[in-house]
Amino acid sequence: MKLAITGLANSGKTTLFNALTGQNIEATLYATTSGDPHVGVVKVPDERVVRLSQIYEPRKTTFATVEYIDYIGIAQGDQDQNRLVFDLMKGADALVCVIRAFNDDSVVHPNGNIDPQRDLRAMESELILSDLELIEKRLDRMAEGQQKKGKKPDEGEKRTLEKCREYLENEIPLRNIELGIEEARYIRHLQFISILPMIVVLNISEDHLAGSSAEKLIEVLKDTISHYPLKEQLTFVPLSGKIEMEISQLDDPESEEFLKDLGITEPARNRLIHESYKLLGLISFLTVGEDEVRAWTISSGTEAHKAAGKIHSDIERGFIRAEVVSYSDLIELGSMTEVKQKGLSRLEGKNYIVRDGDIINFRFNV
Ligand SMILES: Nc1nc2c(ncn2[C@@H]2O[C@H](COP(=O)(O)OP(=O)(O)OP(=O)(O)O)[C@@H](O)[C@H]2O)c(=O)[nH]1
Numbered sequence: 001m002k003l004a005i006t007g008l009a010n011s012g013k014t015t016l017f018n019a020l021t022g023q024n025i026e027a028t029l030y031a032t033t034s035g036d037p038h039v040g041v042v043k044v045p046d047e048r049v050v051r052l053s054q055i056y057e058p059r060k061t062t063f064a065t066v067e068y069i070d071y072i073g074i075a076q077g078d079q080d081q082n083r084l085v086f087d088l089m090k091g092a093d094a095l096v097c098v099i100r101a102f103n104d105d106s107v108v109h110p111n112g113n114i115d116p117q118r119d120l121r122a123m124e125s126e127l128i129l130s131d132l133e134l135i136e137k138r139l140d141r142m143a144e145g146q147q148k149k150g151k152k153p154d155e156g157e158k159r160t161l162e163k164c165r166e167y168l169e170n171e172i173p174l175r176n177i178e179l180g181i182e183e184a185r186y187i188r189h190l191q192f193i194s195i196l197p198m199i200v201v202l203n204i205s206e207d208h209l210a211g212s213s214a215e216k217l218i219e220v221l222k223d224t225i226s227h228y229p230l231k232e233q234l235t236f237v238p239l240s241g242k243i244e245m246e247i248s249q250l251d252d253p254e255s256e257e258f259l260k261d262l263g264i265t266e267p268a269r270n271r272l273i274h275e276s277y278k279l280l281g282l283i284s285f286l287t288v289g290e291d292e293v294r295a296w297t298i299s300s301g302t303e304a305h306k307a308a309g310k311i312h313s314d315i316e317r318g319f320i321r322a323e324v325v326s327y328s329d330l331i332e333l334g335s336m337t338e339v340k341q342k343g344l345s346r347l348e349g350k351n352y353i354v355r356d357g358d359i360i361n362f363r364f365n366v
């Protein structure tokens, strides 16, 4: 999974990136406008992998991973800079949009004062503008091709682009509209940015962590997006980037105390991953053995043969059966032999819908 951190200048993107990856990149008082993007890969914390690894004592234990990227901020009205940022973020599975809600007079705000609602609107506008630009260009090129070369434009794509354009013109990002499978296929090659699911991180002041002010702020922001036809593809996560970065630099036992004192139940580095899995509808299945215990990330609703393809295309192609045991059964009974004796190991066919926590052994033949 790849998550791209974005937001206006000085909203706390790099601070959050540090909190999520445990890195220590300098967060500056002035806006960063050049330099290379920061990339960090972290393990998806998964208690099940830890437990299974204790049982199997494999040569290798492999967690699922998340890749984060952090780059320069979005500048309102600067289409060139924003194009650079959005191009970099195209391969991402979701955007993490940092909205500044913390007060600190020493940190310059590009808009002069703290106003999360205005900033969320501004961010959405830039995403929308960027996609509108792509649509206009594409439609122009289609018209040109027809005029000059007599090439007939793909009616399906044209219709879909026009539909998207109408929503965008009404300030609705593409992630929040209903698109059919066919429609999604027509426009996939354009790699729109507003179509990516989005986690809005509200970077709040540390003294607002307790109490209800973050919730109140979320209510206000929900109002901002009340005209979106679909709401599910956008979620809000309040946190303090500064505190979370401090937490990420601590050793574990220490941070547990610290978290308790602050009333934080789960550090951002875990919380954001959970929220992303939920937002993207992702689950994990597991493979076990003496060689390797491993977690694999798939979309919920994935069929067994497709899940097999995650491991290797040969296994998908030569799929025979999936031997499935649920993680909870294995932990309850303590060993695979017990599970099998109790008849709790199932043989499933290629269309079986894999569930979160399934331990799978694929039988295949190539
Ligand atoms: N008080 C407070 N300051 C913060 C918080 N998050 C970030 N800052 C400060 O705000 C300034 C900017 O933070 P960065 O993380 O560099 O912000 P950025 O969005 O990466 O900024 P650019 O990359 O320059 O656009 C730094 O001085 C941070 O220490 C926070 O939660 N609370």
Ligand SMILES: [Mg+2]
Binding pocket: 013, 014, 015, 032, 071, 072
């Ligand atoms: Mg930065």
